[in-house]
Amino acid sequence: MNSIVIIGIIITALIVGPIWWLIHTQGAGKRKLEKELAALGQKEGIEISEHQSWSNKVIGLDREHEKAAFLIQGNPQNKIILADLKKYTGCSVEKKLLENGSKENAILFSSIALCFTPREKSAPALVFPLYTDEEDMTLNNELHIAEEWSGKFNVIIRRNI
Numbered sequence: 001m002n003s004i005v006i007i008g009i010i011i012t013a014l015i016v017g018p019i020w021w022l023i024h025t026q027g028a029g030k031r032k033l034e035k036e037l038a039a040l041g042q043k044e045g046i047e048i049s050e051h052q053s054w055s056n057k058v059i060g061l062d063r064e065h066e067k068a069a070f071l072i073q074g075n076p077q078n079k080i081i082l083a084d085l086k087k088y089t090g091c092s093v094e095k096k097l098l099e100n101g102s103k104e105n106a107i108l109f110s111s112i113a114l115c116f117t118p119r120e121k122s123a124p125a126l127v128f129p130l131y132t133d134e135e136d137m138t139l140n141n142e143l144h145i146a147e148e149w150s151g152k153f154n155v156i157i158r159r160n161i
Contacts, residue, residue, distance in 0.1 A: 036058075036071060040069060040080055044067075044069075045065070046062040046065050046069070047064060047065070048061065048062055048069060049063050052145060052149070054142070055136065056073040056074075057130065058071045059071075059128065059145070061152060061156075066159075066160070067085060068083040068085060068153055069082050070083075070128040085153060085160070086160050087120075088157055089118070089119050090157055091114055091115070091149075091153040093113075093143070094115040095109055095112055096112075097110065111133065112139075112146050113128060113131075114146055115127050116153075130142045130145060130146050131143075
């Protein structure tokens with residue numbers, strides 16, 4: 001073999017290898033979250049038919065049993081929130097803004113959450129915290145995710161009203 005071909009193979013491996021490893025590890029983290037959500041669903045007697053994962057969170061929906069699940073992967077322990085959609089009258093996106101001291105017209109969110117309004121007035125509202133500025137480093141597409149899933153949940157909730 002020619003030495004130029006060998007050098008080309010080595011350089012290609014040095015460039016492609018780390019990129020492949022990065023893509024593989026990110027995909028493995030999302031698959032792990034999705035497996036945990038599926039295991040939670042089996043334990044609770046629900047079957048997650050739709051789900052979406054981002055950073056350390058995953059949200060899912062069981063259309064058959066009309067339940068929603070939200071999982072936050074944490075260091076000491078995972079936080080799991082389940083919602084029986086039959087017990088709620090609606091789901092809305094709750095956005096809290098930071099006080100912006102600058103003169104620019106920038107919108108800064110301190111939190112984005114899905115808030116479920118209960119049928120019983122005495123029951124507390126249930127919240128899926130999609131983004132909080134204390135826990136999450138950057139705001140990615142959480143607002144889009146919140147609006148999309150609020151619509152999905154409201155379709156099911158309105159069937160029961």
